[in-house]
Amino acid sequence: MTESFSTLPLRINADRMSASFIHLASIGATGDGGVSRVTFSEEHLAARKWLQTEIENAGFEFRMDGAGNHSAFLDCGIKDAPTLLFGSHLDSVPNGGRFDGALGVMAALEVLRTVRENRISLRLNLEAIDFTDEEGTHASLLGSSALAGNLHPEDLKNPYSGRENFKAGLMRAGLSEENMLRASRSKESIAGYLELHIEQGKRLERAGINIGIVSAIVGYGSYRLSFIGRADHAGSTSMEDRLDAGQGAGAFILAVREIVMRDFPNCVANVGKIEFAPGASNIVPARADLLLEFRSPDEDQLLKLDIALMKLANDKAEQFGLKLLAEPLGKHLPNLMSADIQKTFRSSCDTLGLSSTVLASGAIHDAQSLVDVCPIGMIFVPSVDGASHAPREFTKWDDCVHGANVLLQTVLSLAA
Amino acid sequence: MTESFSTLPLRINADRMSASFIHLASIGATGDGGVSRVTFSEEHLAARKWLQTEIENAGFEFRMDGAGNHSAFLDCGIKDAPTLLFGSHLDSVPNGGRFDGALGVMAALEVLRTVRENRISLRLNLEAIDFTDEEGTHASLLGSSALAGNLHPEDLKNPYSGRENFKAGLMRAGLSEENMLRASRSKESIAGYLELHIEQGKRLERAGINIGIVSAIVGYGSYRLSFIGRADHAGSTSMEDRLDAGQGAGAFILAVREIVMRDFPNCVANVGKIEFAPGASNIVPARADLLLEFRSPDEDQLLKLDIALMKLANDKAEQFGLKLLAEPLGKHLPNLMSADIQKTFRSSCDTLGLSSTVLASGAIHDAQSLVDVCPIGMIFVPSVDGASHAPREFTKWDDCVHGANVLLQTVLSLAA
Numbered sequence A, B: 001m002t003e004s005f006s007t008l009p010l011r012i013n014a015d016r017m018s019a020s021f022i023h024l025a026s027i028g029a030t031g032d033g034g035v036s037r038v039t040f041s042e043e044h045l046a047a048r049k050w051l052q053t054e055i056e057n058a059g060f061e062f063r064m065d066g067a068g069n070h071s072a073f074l075d076c077g078i079k080d081a082p083t084l085l086f087g088s089h090l091d092s093v094p095n096g097g098r099f100d101g102a103l104g105v106m107a108a109l110e111v112l113r114t115v116r117e118n119r120i121s122l123r124l125n126l127e128a129i130d131f132t133d134e135e136g137t138h139a140s141l142l143g144s145s146a147l148a149g150n151l152h153p154e155d156l157k158n159p160y161s162g163r164e165n166f167k168a169g170l171m172r173a174g175l176s177e178e179n180m181l182r183a184s185r186s187k188e189s190i191a192g193y194l195e196l197h198i199e200q201g202k203r204l205e206r207a208g209i210n211i212g213i214v215s216a217i218v219g220y221g222s223y224r225l226s227f228i229g230r231a232d233h234a235g236s237t238s239m240e241d242r243l244d245a246g247q248g249a250g251a252f253i254l255a256v257r258e259i260v261m262r263d264f265p266n267c268v269a270n271v272g273k274i275e276f277a278p279g280a281s282n283i284v285p286a287r288a289d290l291l292l293e294f295r296s297p298d299e300d301q302l303l304k305l306d307i308a309l310m311k312l313a314n315d316k317a318e319q320f321g322l323k324l325l326a327e328p329l330g331k332h333l334p335n336l337m338s339a340d341i342q343k344t345f346r347s348s349c350d351t352l353g354l355s356s357t358v359l360a361s362g363a364i365h366d367a368q369s370l371v372d373v374c375p376i377g378m379i380f381v382p383s384v385d386g387a388s389h390a391p392r393e394f395t396k397w398d399d400c401v402h403g404a405n406v407l408l409q410t411v412l413s414l415a416a
Helices: A002-007 A015-026 A042-057 A102-117 A144-146 A164-173 A203-207 A243-261 A299-319 A339-352 A366-370 A397-415 B002-007 B014-026 B042-057 B102-117 B142-150 B161-174 B203-207 B245-263 B298-318 B339-350 B366-370 B397-415
Strands: A061-064 A072-073 A083-087 A123-131 A191-196 A211-217 A219-228 A268-277 A287-296 A323-333 A356-363 A376-379 B063-066 B070-074 B085-087 B124-130 B190-198 B211-217 B219-228 B267-278 B287-296 B324-333 B355-362 B375-382
Touching: A002 B397, A015 A042, A015 A102, A015 A397, A015 B042, A042 A061, A042 A072, A042 A102, A042 A164, A042 B161, A083 A102, A083 A397, A102 A123, A102 A397, A144 A366, A164 B002, A164 B085, A191 A366, A191 A397, A191 B190, A203 A211, A203 A356, A211 A339, A211 A366, A211 A397, A219 A243, A219 A299, A243 A287, A243 A299, A243 B245, A268 B085, A268 B245, A287 A299, A299 A323, A323 B070, A339 A356, A339 A376, A339 A397, A356 A376, A366 B375, A376 A397, B002 B324, B014 B102, B042 B063, B042 B070, B042 B102, B070 B102, B070 B339, B085 B102, B085 B397, B102 B124, B102 B190, B102 B397, B142 B366, B190 B397, B203 B211, B203 B355, B211 B339, B211 B366, B211 B397, B219 B298, B245 B267, B245 B287, B245 B298, B287 B298, B287 B355, B298 B324, B339 B355, B339 B375, B355 B375, B366 B375
Parallel strands: A083 A123, A083 A191, A191 A376, A211 A356, B085 B124, B085 B190, B190 B375, B211 B355
Antiparallel strands: A061 A072, A072 A123, A211 A376, A219 A287, A219 A323, A268 A287, A268 B267, B063 B070, B070 B124, B211 B375, B219 B287, B219 B324, B267 B287
């Protein structure tokens, strides 16, 4: 009987994880199922304070680095052993959901608890981590960039929140820019980074699959595009005589969707912001400024999509007699997940009898900060209706537990 | 010789009008051919002060009513005779052109000078008028509405410029809201209203015609349209799974132009302002708000266009799975010009050997304020390249003189 019991795969304590998850979701709760825990807000700091207490009450070593990253540390007892990191983030977007980030941190802590209470000997230290400001309230992937040594003084000069808000937030959190810039760790000290996250899309739910094994975090490009026409009186200028910047913008917005769906099935593109100038009801738009971004899991496709979209913008400008200005705003190549870790995730799913598929992450995640530091790996669990960054964000509890079990199995395999 | 000389039609003094016009264009000049004489600005008040001096120096009676409308008055000597009004406005849009409004006022003053120096007996008083705030810096057609008795206390509660700016402007101009609301004149006192204006479009220039006789000022309708979709993460949500409000807006903008050009050749429509919410590069637009306006010289067409555009908006919303909100912002039926005055304008053109055509005004003008008070009539002279409300606004001087001569002949016919 001992024999047969020991062959069952080890599983996390779902009830214990549930209790922690529910408590966390009450901190910064917005009353509609969502949470607001914007980085360095009172709610965010309260959640971190609670996490610290949870870690200490569970008997783990609590660590906080110069970037404010919070960790539970489990020493393997081997001198100079590297550390296998896994976790996510407790901060949220304003009025966000209670699963994004939080599930990954709670699962990481539960994995640590399960490993310790089963007295499993491992060759790696384990560290369950809550990264600072994944959502980029102040700076995108702030805590993981700092840990990876990718944070530079210029990254902190123009925080999204504004300098004053950022500085006030640092003060509330007891942090400093100097210490943030000194939070990097050596490559030798980190054996890998794993993260469990909700999908924030509909693919897993639609396919009825338990676990998404992330192959890559998509690369992206973004532009500010300006279609330039001529301001004319909208009453006295005939339709034929106009150089209406809005026509170029409208045609472009439609064609972007068509071309991506037809020619780039694994890619996405979005026009999320637009403005006409001078912007009066009775003046033909002289200028339409819009923000375009596009993403692809494949470097070659990303380049081809970039070229296709710029050609499209030029064609639509020409069609309506407009000029086009295209200002590149950002570009990031796809970040590939470790093939070995993907394979281990797959084995873990098989061991647990869970279905899995390989997919790319359309959203950015802390894992990508670490791509040049250590092997990285991510898994997704299904998001109901694909909703995210909103109170209606939801993942069935069974799916959350499946994800945590896959994380546990993978940690055990990698650290064995 | 006296015989043959007297059969030549009387003409204005083009050099005298030119001197006045050039001086006026120097007040508020922006250095690039344009002027900035925003209503109640220092430049606007300086132009009006100069006009008053010009009127008084020419020996006419200067009048100013409670709305600040400035006039040169020429009494016909007949007791209780009604007055034939003609003029335009000295105010401009910010960085506007030097012809819009200014030409009409300078031509009106020159007509008065010509009539008096030729000692012509008429049965009507003549009044050359500069209306307050035609451009609607504070309230659209403010001075002419006040004179026509169409100005009500609620019209002054939310001036476009804001209450504080409006009140400060009134104070600078030595005006008061109370007096503005008491500036109306009786129908019996006004025999008609005539206005010479630049076309602000390309039709006359393209057709090579001297004078446009205005048949109507177009009616218009306007709406705030909101296409409602769903905010989703633009990285993790596939193109198929989006409810992208920008798609509805883009398709609508394109289709508006197509439908107006195909089915409503005498009408125009414009989407002059647009905004996406939440308005972030990486979020699929949940909402697109846009301002639509459309104009037609014909009441029946205006109604049909309204219905067609609303159907179009609904169709495009439906096509992309969006909801549509349509909030009507304003509606104004076309204002018809007096058929008799149009006929007289035509005779004047024939007398002067000038080509003419009938057209509708796409822009609003002070004449429409007076449509229920007296017969109204307007003529246009060609705008080079159709430009207006901009420094490059230009009308050849010969065309300006032609317009003033047609105004003179028509005043002489109507007041004879």
